[in-house]
Amino acid sequence: MARQLDEQIAGRFPVGQRLRVLDVGMGQGTQALRLARTGHQVTGVEREPTMIAAAREALAGEPVGIRDRVRIIEGDGQDTGVHFLPGSFDVVLCHGVLMYVEEPDALLAGLARMLAPGGLLSLLVRNADALAMRPGLSGDWAGALDAFDTFSYRNRLGLDVRADRLTTLTAALAGIGAPLQSWYGVRVFTDTAADDAGAPDDLAALLAAEERAGRTDPYRAVAALLHLCGVRG
Template identity: 65%
Template sequence: MGGVPGQRGASREASPTELWLRTLGGVAGAVRQVLVARQLDERLAAAFPAGRRLRVLDVGTGQGTQALRLARAGHEVTGMESDPEMLTTVRAVLAAEAPQVRERVRLLEAESTRTGAHFTPNSFDVVLCHGVLMHVEEPDAVLAGLARVLAAGGLLSLLVRNADALALRPGLDGDWDTALAAFDSPLTRDSAGRTVRADRLGRLTQTLGGIGAPLAAWYGVRVFTDRYPAHAAPPRAEEFDRILDVEDRAGRTDPYRRVAALLHLCGVRG
């Protein structure tokens, strides 16, 4: 048990980062990572020749799930992360990887708004920005910076909260005040209790077109499983596979994907 130095028996309150990391093994966290990986691989196969080694920038690397997965596949990955606590986590995970994987990963402590200060234009074939825009008050400048460092024909992958569906889950739970407020405000709370912002598909589609990386495909993520408790562990493999099959199908099918908790948008640089 951790405690505050000098205060025997006192427990330290978990940080928002620690609270968020604890949810990664839950159903919702597992569904998110598996579906995003499937969808990302699909778009990479559509955009690039098989076997090409890609230059990848992961803005808001978090615990490094997608960054490390791509490094294991042979790609060169640069991870930008502004949270020192999260960087410590991903470095510990990276240390356990094979030497050839570690050599393909570079980690940088930096804000998502500072891509222009660290990288020249056309530096990357793929830019990931997953779970970052929800912490940014005005995303357009961040997106323009991401497009600037993306090479022609490159893929921009965004994972955002879905503002068009914010009222659905509190409404289904009978939380009428929260549901009513969700119609008028893009603000909500994440699993760590932080106030975060959601984005609308129509607005992001316009923005991607305006920065020269028009939308090529989009998916819904967590249509059904977002109502699971944050720490609910995934069921046995056979049942979890069925959950993934249903979520994968729903995330590609209207009208279901439009009410997903998260949206995965993929733009291609012209």
């Protein structure tokens, strides 16, 4: 997914421009640090103390120039209007967050307000149109049947969360002034892999296959996750 995001950034902003990035639900800071290493100024918002601690620990191991480009704020993605002025960022990331929000429309509208004109909104969501794939490919036929025509599922942390449909988010992005520009599938072939599975010997081929499938119909439509990119008008 990092390559997809870089592709969208490269296609939208001049080469070498140092972007103002907001990472909502930054987790342990993997994406924030990656972008800071490439010269961008990143503000991360996270509410979980364990994730904030992990992000700060990772940041502490970076050179001072990179540390100075990352700011961490303890808070909720729905409170961006409290911390920032409208139009404060060129790129807003919201990866793996919407599934924990029961009614995401207000959150999405708030994120769009944070974008400067021409700014990029990057979303990573669970694909509601493919919820039967994981149990089906695992041989859990009852689970697969239950997954049809639903928006809810139990994630690998054992939490009951929700998924989103591409058509619904496309309409939502249009309604908040950041219409969908492109979308990709993520984890087309690898969603059933164990969390502790080691890297295979043919990792490069696996990544190439996932990358190709993630941008090719009909494969991307049944990916476990969807990566959507909207642009502020």
